[in-house]
Amino acid sequence: MNFEQFFRSELDGLHEEGRYRVFADLERQRGQFPKARRHTADGVKDVTVWCSNDYLGMGQHPKVIDAMKQAIDHCGAGAGGTRNISGTTHYHVLLEQELADLHGKESALLFTSGYVSNWAALGTLCSRIPGIIVFSDAGNHASMIEGIRHAKCERVIFKHNSVADLEAKLAAADPAAPKLVAFESVYSMDGDIAPIKEICDVAERYGAMTYLDEVHAVGMYGPRGGGIAEREGLMHRLTVIEGTLGKAFGVMGGYIAASAALCDYIRSFASGFIFTTALPPALAAGALASIRHLKESQVERFAHQERVRRLRSLLDRNGIPHLPNPSHIVPVIVGDAAKCKWISDLLLDNCGIYVQPINYPTVPKKTERLRITPTPLHSDGDIDHLVGALHQLWSRCALARAVA
DSSP, X not given: OXXXXXHHHHHHHHHHHTOOOOOOOEEEOTTTTTEEEEEETTEEEEEEEOOOSOTTOGGGOHHHHHHHHHHHHHHOSOOOSBIIIIIOOHHHHHXXXXXXXXXXXXXXXXXXXXXXXXXXXXXXXXXXXXXXXXXXXXXXXXXXXXXXXXXXXXXXXXXTTOHHHHHHHHHHXXXXXXXXXXXXXXXXXXXXXXXXXXXXXXXXXXXOEEEEEOTTTTTTSSTTSOOHHHHTTOGGGOSEEEEESSSTTOSOOEEEEEOHHHHHHHHHHOHHHHTSXXXXXXXXXXXXXXXXXXXXXXXXXXXXHHHHHHHHHHHHHTTOOBOOOSSSOEEEEOOOHHHHHHHHHHHHHHHOEEOOEEOTTTSOTTOOEEEEOOOTTOOHHHHHHHHHHHHHHHHHTTOOOOOO
């Protein structure tokens, strides 16, 4: 087999479909977010970032930066290895305590990313509990899907956010089998929110554990930033809450929060935890500072929600179609992979606006979109410029307008 020819042919297919991904070479500058510098063959240009998951700009917050600098000065750069051999530092201990407190759980366990925390936690639970059946929402993230697949257990997919379908499938399953329901709070592509209470009601009726991914909600919702489950007073009803340190908290890493026994079980049996180098102390220190700040401050959350409302209002005024949802994610629907990529390129090259196209397989074909994520740091001028550019491009591409 000519491997190089195979690789090129597969990549050519992505180009033809308009799905080839190009990474923008961006340089964030302290204190300037959401502005950044874009490095191109024609030189360095200024851009405004509209698709970052640093939802609150905490990656630029002085408390976070200062905490990371102090940790480097105190501890050095790396963690020194895996935690079970040489990598546990006091910052890890403090951060896990803070996370457990954030979610009202006995314990928490850190991982190197949210992807790894889902893959390792679900993969371990679902492979080692004899006879377990996993009920997984059809819209779950790839990391959850991969963890469940890795477990090679029986799995049942229920319709997205459908409590009725979940109950029907639970009722049809072996009543003696252990069960786990895995779902998300905020779904990152459509921005819709799960009916957490109703899912907990059904899960409890059938004796199932619940595993909630809150990666797009932690820091963003609830009086202390504990997520949708905190906002709705439901954290105590969930067996496992999984989150990330790399989005609203502005740093890097993932975690689960649960009972002391469950966290210790994952710590003791999950290969994705045992054999991975631990987070550097500076990252743990930065996340710790971010969480502590957002437990006390509502300023960032309130400002963020106002920015989202203003952007949606201007999009509506200009007939730019976006999915209505109750979250902070604003999906602007294009519905064509090539046009979506073209619009994204024009925004970047001609308008200094960076927003990546979201195409298949991340979203279904014919639902291609620009996933826009406002932050508290986007100005009125930034929003006006974005909507004005979209308004012009919608006419240029002859795309359908939304009807008010």
